[in-house]
Amino acid sequence: MTESLIEATAERLFGDHITTRMLAAAEQGTFPAEAWQAVEDAGLPRGLVPEEAGGFGMPAAEALAILRVAGRHVVPLPLAETMAASWLLAGAGLDIPDGPLTIAPVVKGETLTLSRRGQEWHLAGTATRIPWGRDAVAVAVLAEHQGTPMVVRLDRGGFAVTPGNNLAREPRDTLRIDAVLAPSDVAPAASGVDAQALRALGATMRSLQMAGATASLLSMSTQYALDRTQFGKPIGKFQAIQHSLAILGSHQAAAGAAAIGAAEAVGEGLRIFPIAVAKIRAGEAAGLCASLAHQVHGAIGFTYEHSLHYRTRRLLSWRNEFGSESEWSLLLGRHLAAAGPDRLWPEITSA
């Protein structure tokens, strides 16, 4: 497939900077600051920011495509989160600080309380499972005020962090927030941006990361099957292994196609249907592909020493972040049931 310039840049950058040693150190708590700097210098986190706010003004699908590349390389950085935070801040006309950023809230149903105190604002509450909360220089918070979605730029001093992790030991922290904010740190969100839109962007990002990670599982598992010899021949010559890899290949291909569809949908006003499709499809592929990759790799793939787990543990986490397959399936299913049997096909073809 032809890659865009930014994808090629990302590919080169991640190829140069991301190492297994870095992945191991990251999950012991060492933030890969040098790699982050390289990513930031290349402008990758500003992909979704319009030109007038200091971004490149590129199509959303193109900007988001780097997350598939990041997924392939299992980049241990808050790239997706910083892209989403920058998008939120830029949309509200707020300044975007340099350095790693994240967003809040991310758990369904969680809200933070934003209130007015004279000229100033007050933000309070607890946000759980915040990606890279401990490493972020600022958090882009979405909170309602009198029914209007507002974006808050919450700097480091405004919250206390209790560390937590996902299955891949990526930071997923609890933030206890109690902050007084200047008027220049709070503004109404861009038109159409609300909690569901932010969740949909997050789901698109994780779908792209899962598509990339499942693609890397296919490569690794295929290579392993060609290298590993048992019964006098490479195990990839056995039909049972070939079929497992074919199944892995088919599901990762579906995840990739659906995730790219979601990235396009982000640029078309965050159309929910294709985004839900991607999170469902890539989420389902994540579990299947991880399981098949482990089966093909045998016992060595289950060791910490082998690098397979950096991919599979992320997949097993990402599929539940920003809504599992069930959450998005329920949304789609209710919509389609309400539309009725005779609208089922038109809904699918127009989505």
Next chain:
Amino acid sequence: MVDLPFAPPPPCPEAETLRQEVRSFLADALADRTPAQRAESWQGHDPEFSRKVGAKGWIGMTWPKQYGGQERSALERYVVLEEMLAAGAPVSHHWIADRQSGPLLLRVGTDEQKDTILPRIARGEAMFCIGMSEPDSGSDLAATRTRATSVQGGYVVNGTKVWTSGAHQADYMILFCRTGQGERHEGTSQFLVDLHATSGLSIRPIYAMTGEHHFNEVVFTDAFLPETSLLGKEGDGWNQVTSELAYERSGPERFLSSFLVMSEMLRVLGPEPSERAAIAIGRLAAHIHALRRMSRSVAGMLQAGENPALQAALVKELGNSLEQEIPEIARLLVDCEPSLESEDRFLATLSLITLHAPSFSLRGGTREIMRGMIARGLGLR
């Protein structure tokens, strides 16, 4: 880096106008068709319907106008196909000819073959069947034994073809057989067999487990074919036949065969189904949506002159599994006992498709063959 890329389907702004046109045509043309008839999907047979589709210009629509085509894009053709399938239209009279026999003729046929037959296909008047499988040559197509021996003025054919869908209704067969001395895929050729004008042919039904008659056994006993019936180059049969496969395997018929079970299930479950049912509906819709994107991507690749045989195998592999899963999920969400005699539209549809489902991952290349092709694409073979 192993990659199995599916480029985004090319944009097709004309498609939506066409889609509305097809929908309103189908609403009228299929008004009297029962749910059980619709559930036959692309095996439903109605020559009169096919003639109407031909009159709309929707058969061979990508072909040159010179041969009765419309010179429209593969994505526009895709719209017609998927709308027909989603509505349960009886398309078998023109389906195979439109999908693969016509394009094959267009690619390798003589001027005379193209001039005489393609316009008839486009009018919905020439039905084709495919003479590939034999009693000892199923998935292993290269084991074919039927032989055409060169004689004065043509060929004499002896051998037996099986699982030939629609041979009892068709006008022509594209026959794949041996002509030369080589082993396996060497020395094979394809012929255009006029089923009405060829003597030495016997067509016998093979009833499916539902009792339906779609398959046939076609026996050639000293059947004479004139020289002009050779299709393409003698000895080039294997290359020709394998190039048909991307057309055969990537279309919407590889994931929509049970679509009507899903829409009838929605009718039974109503506008406010249980959470469990809603989750199942949403998940299936997501799978259909993703496969549709992949399948349209293949249509775009075919249009661009690429050979997406590998991507076609991926679509068929995933699509067939989905088609088989839909009736399984439906029977668990709706408390019911399937029966072919049922007059309930959901049950009639579910029952027929439950019994058709085993064939989905057999016809057009088995699941095992698809997985083997994908493994080859990964460099494992």
